[in-house]
Amino acid sequence: MADQVKLFGMWASPYSRRVELALKLKGIPYEYIEEDLSNKSCLLLKYNPVHQKIPVLVHNGKPVAESLVILEYIDETWTNNPVLPQDPYDRAMARFWAKFIDEKILITTRKVSLASGKEQEQAIEEITEQLKLLENELKGKEYFSGHNIGFLDIVANFLVFWFGNVQEVLGIDMFSEEKFPVIFEWIQKLVKIDVVNECRIPKEKHLDYIRTRVEAFKSSTK
Amino acid sequence: MSEEVKVLGNWGSCFSRRVELALKIKGVEYEYIEEDVYGNKSPLLLKYNPVHKKVPVLLHNGKPIAESLVIIEYIEETWKGTPILPEDPYEKAMARFWTKFVDEKCLPALWRAVWSPENEREKAVEEACKCLETLQSALNGKRFFGGDTVGLVDIAANFIGFWLRIIQEATGHGDLLSAEKFPTLFKWTDEFVSCSVVKQSLPPRDKLLAFFKARVAEANASK
Numbered sequence: 001m002a003d004q005v006k007l008f009g010m011w012a013s014p015y016s017r018r019v020e021l022a023l024k025l026k027g028i029p030y031e032y033i034e035e036d037l038s039n040k041s042c043l044l045l046k047y048n049p050v051h052q053k054i055p056v057l058v059h060n061g062k063p064v065a066e067s068l069v070i071l072e073y074i075d076e077t078w079t080n081n082p083v084l085p086q087d088p089y090d091r092a093m094a095r096f097w098a099k100f101i102d103e104k105i106l107i108t109t110r111k112v113s114l115a116s117g118k119e120q121e122q123a124i125e126e127i128t129e130q131l132k133l134l135e136n137e138l139k140g141k142e143y144f145s146g147h148n149i150g151f152l153d154i155v156a157n158f159l160v161f162w163f164g165n166v167q168e169v170l171g172i173d174m175f176s177e178e179k180f181p182v183i184f185e186w187i188q189k190l191v192k193i194d195v196v197n198e199c200r201i202p203k204e205k206h207l208d209y210i211r212t213r214v215e216a217f218k219s220s221t222k
Numbered sequence: 223m224s225e226e227v228k229v230l231g232n233w234g235s236c237f238s239r240r241v242e243l244a245l246k247i248k249g250v251e252y253e254y255i256e257e258d259v260y261g262n263k264s265p266l267l268l269k270y271n272p273v274h275k276k277v278p279v280l281l282h283n284g285k286p287i288a289e290s291l292v293i294i295e296y297i298e299e300t301w302k303g304t305p306i307l308p309e310d311p312y313e314k315a316m317a318r319f320w321t322k323f324v325d326e327k328c329l330p331a332l333w334r335a336v337w338s339p340e341n342e343r344e345k346a347v348e349e350a351c352k353c354l355e356t357l358q359s360a361l362n363g364k365r366f367f368g369g370d371t372v373g374l375v376d377i378a379a380n381f382i383g384f385w386l387r388i389i390q391e392a393t394g395h396g397d398l399l400s401a402e403k404f405p406t407l408f409k410w411t412d413e414f415v416s417c418s419v420v421k422q423s424l425p426p427r428d429k430l431l432a433f434f435k436a437r438v439a440e441a442n443a444s445k
Contacts, residue, residue: 050323050356062312069318076311088299089285095292100273133273 005030006058008044010037012209014106014158015067016055017199021154022071024195026078068098071151084151094145097137098155105130106158112174113166113210114217124174131180138182142189149193159183160190161201169210227252228281230267232259233425234433236381237290238278243377243423244294248301291321294377306374320360320367321378328353329381335398336389337441347397354399357382358407365413372417382407383414384424392434 007023007030009016023030035044035054047063048056057064057073064073075083084091108130111123134156138144144152159175167175177184190196229245229252231238245252257267257277270279270286279286280293282300287293298306307314328350335343335350360367360375367375376383382399390396401408414420 059312064312064315064319066319066322069315069322072318073311073315076314088296089282089287091299092287092292092296095295096287096289099289099292 004060006033008033008035008054008056010035010054012201012206013054014162018067018154018157019055019057019070021157021195021199022074022083024198026081028078083154094151097152101155109166113170113214124172127174135180135182138186160187165203165206166210169207169214226283228255230255230257230279231277232257234430235277236385239423240290240377240380241278241280241293243420244297244306246419246423247306248297248303250301294374317374320375324378328357332386332398336393350398354404354407358404361406361410372420376414383411388431389434392431392438
């Protein structure tokens with residue numbers, strides 16, 4: 001029986017794009033289902049009743065939710081082109097930094113987007129420190145995972161397209177080549193990779209989307 | 223070269239105790255180093271976990287790993303013997319999913335409910351109870367989340383298994399985890415603490431109760 005792989009995702013979500021990137025790197029054929037998050041489908045609610053969020057991977061009818069859990073599942077199920085390193089210590093480092101991205105950087109990014117004034121300034125300082133820590137992990141390496149892109153590059157993929165767009169809409173200067181030369185060098189390498197480009201978030205559409213969301217939030221808190 | 227395993231931890235921290243439990247399940251000998259996390263953090267801790275400056279940290283032959291769940295996966299992959307995770311990739315994914323749910327939803331909601339001011343308490347308790355209800359459903363008739371034996375989810379939920387009932391005793395509020403509200407989850411907490419390897423990894427009950435009674439008194443005094 002042929003494998004049936006479906007991905008419930010959303011075009012602007014960096015979490016969703018991570019999973020797509022992993023599937024494409026492994027050459028796994030999948031059916032993509034775009035979710036309208038303002039009107040979630042019955043299937044999404046059925047496959048992820050706990051969080052009701054994307055991404056959800058459905059493999060032969062069995063659902064897996066939470067992007068980092070999905071990435072590990074993909075790596076263990078399709079063992080070609082391994083995404084996580086072999087060595088347990090290197091795996092631990094990859095997982096540590098993936099958690100750091102999700103629990104610190106991406107959370108602080110949200111704070112930056114929705115705060116203003118002093119609060120926003122503080123959040124920008126926080127994120128600058130966090131990005132510097134992440135950048136350290138790239139020093140002396142071609143990619144986070146070494147000579148080829150891997151788990152941490154996939155998780156850090158939000159920096160390639162998504163993050164710059166958020167900054168542009170907010171009109172702030174927190175992420176630049178001057179501040180993060182090593183990360184920017186890494187981005188230049190990534191955009192030359194075909195599968196990374198296939199997961200590119202369409203820029204203008206994304207800028208509009210972010211603008212709408214930020215405005216909606218600001219008007220709802222007045 | 224013989225293996226050198228050290229744990230930088232704190233006696234009362236459920237996160238620290240998670241790592242000790244995983245090591246005991248695997249029968250790995252380790253040196254335990256107590257960290258005063260409320261007072262002065264030692265140079266050792268700051269050196270081995272510069273990013274978060276927190277316990278627990280595992281040191282294996284001098285190489286540090288931080289974040290309890292990352293540490294447990296490392297322990298699972300490094301030492302064979304009693305498995306902490308299922309072998310099947312789908313079952314493993316489910317264990318990781320529920321572990322994340324405990325860590326990212328249940329624990330923060332429970333903590334908020336425990337310490338919330340009176341006027342916000344009802345809402346906080348409601349939210350925390352929703353998490354407990356969802357978590358209970360993951361037990362699905364099994365003795366442990368891991369099946370017949372303690373696994374990753376059980377280890378991650380150690381706060382619920384042991385700490386929570388003690389905190390409820392300290393605060394005098396029993397409206398989070400009770401046998402009436404969550405019969406199967408409550409039963410699981412009994413199974414969890416009676417497990418011999420778990421017992422060895424838990425802090426002394428009286429000491430923990432006294433610790434939380436003191437925190438409650440402090441919180442009340444500052445009102």
